[in-house]
Amino acid sequence: MASSVRRINLGSQGLNVSAQGLGCMGMSAGPYGTPKPEEDMIALIHHAINAGVTFLDTSDMYGPFANEILLGKALKGGMRERVELASKFGISLANGKLDICGDPAYVRACCEASLKRLDVDCIDLYYQHRIDTSVPVEVTMGELKKLVEEGKIKYIGLSEASASTIRRAHAVHPITAVQLEWSLWTRDAEEGIVPTCRELGIGIVAYSPLGRGFFTSGPKMVENLSSRDYRKNLPRFRYENLEHNKNIFERVNEMATRKGCTPSQLALAWVHHKGNDVCPIPGTTRIENLDQNIGALSIKLTPEEMAELESYAFADAVKGDRNDSILGTWENSDTPPLSSWKKSTN
Structure with a gap:
């Protein structure tokens, strides 16, 4: 199958990925x-790879753990060599409680466990x-740097x-990519984070x-969301805000027509047009939606259409925060100075 998905360099450290x-x-x-039927999802992943979408994004918390196991199965039989595999650590759901951890021992344990689940x-x-x-x-980066030196990971992201x-x-070890929420109606990263990434030669994953x-x-x-889908409770999707926000969709829909x-x-093409250093990672569980998303790569937008x-x-124009109050706690986060850690560990 001939691929219509172009390739881009993600960041300046050598990682080359599918543009979507x-x-x-x-x-x-x-x-x-x-969860969706495993056999169907493996078929979807194989379809994506054969179509040229080779940059696959997972995390230990998806499931939790089940998503990495799924990808491990999907990448058997020579598929591993054809993809750029991204995973994540740092969110724990121990005892049903959401926790964030960047402790070095935790970083290493998560990486070792992900390698086993992914079978890579x-x-x-x-x-x-x-x-x-x-x-x-x-402190967290120091351990990630060791994992790079040991050959367990190739590139580091935040x-x-x-x-x-x-x-x-980035001062401890070059960051290859920063993943952030970026869409037509979530643009807060454009003010400080995106320019910082571009200054430092860091790729952006939307x-x-x-x-x-x-x-x-x-x-x-x-x-159409199930009762278990957390998006039902996101501020932008609550009735009082949704009634307002639907106007945005209607105008986008008119232009798409x-x-x-x-x-x-159209919304995906807009993200692609934000720069050649930007790689959006839309998720789907349907092959027809995947093919439709690939089609966004061929849509051309003029500066006037972007505006x-x-x-x-x-x-x-957008009503409601992008996250609920709990997840919003970790939006675009800062960490304490290194001096505070040295004091606390002495």
Whole structure:
């Protein structure tokens, strides 16, 4: 199968990936509700790889653990050599309680466990999934640097880190990519984090580029969510805010009709046009949606069309925070100074 998915250099450390990745979280039990049939998801992953979408994104907390096991099975039989595999550590659900940890011993234990579940010798890109606000990032990075030196991971990433945290981490060992939420209606990273990444030569991985599914079908998407899907409780999807936010979808949909594409393709094309250093990782559990997402790569937007799209979803036009109060605690996080850790460990 000829690939229509171009390749990009993600960051300046040597990682080359498909310009669009595949977020795998929704394939397994977790925030989006019930797990999908394993056989179907493996077929989807193989279809993505054969179509040229080779940058696969998972985490130890997806499931938890089930998603890494799924990818391990999907990458058997020579598939591993064809992909760029990204996983994450840092969010623990021990005893049903959400906890964030960046302690060195925890970092190492998570990496070793992920390698076993994925059944690989090395993880291409290993992210700190959320920043531990009690552990200096230099301490966490020190252990990640050791894992690179030992050949257990190739490149290091951060997710939901502040600009200052990114700078401090990068000073210990080069950061290859920062993963952040970026879509038409989530643009807070553009002010400080994106420019910092570009200054330091760090690639940008955009998660939830379709507004957690909102730009696929608007309010209908929320109506069709299962009772176990955490998105039902996100502020932007609550009725009083959704009634307002549906206007954004309707305007995007109108423009998509003019462009001869779907609203999700248009929203995804907008992310692609934000720079050649940006790789969105839309998630899906359906082959037809995956193919549709790939189609976004061929949509061309003029500067005027980009500006028009952005006028629909400027900050004050969107009602509701992007996360609930608990997850919002770890948005674009800072860590304490290294001196505080030295004092506390003496």
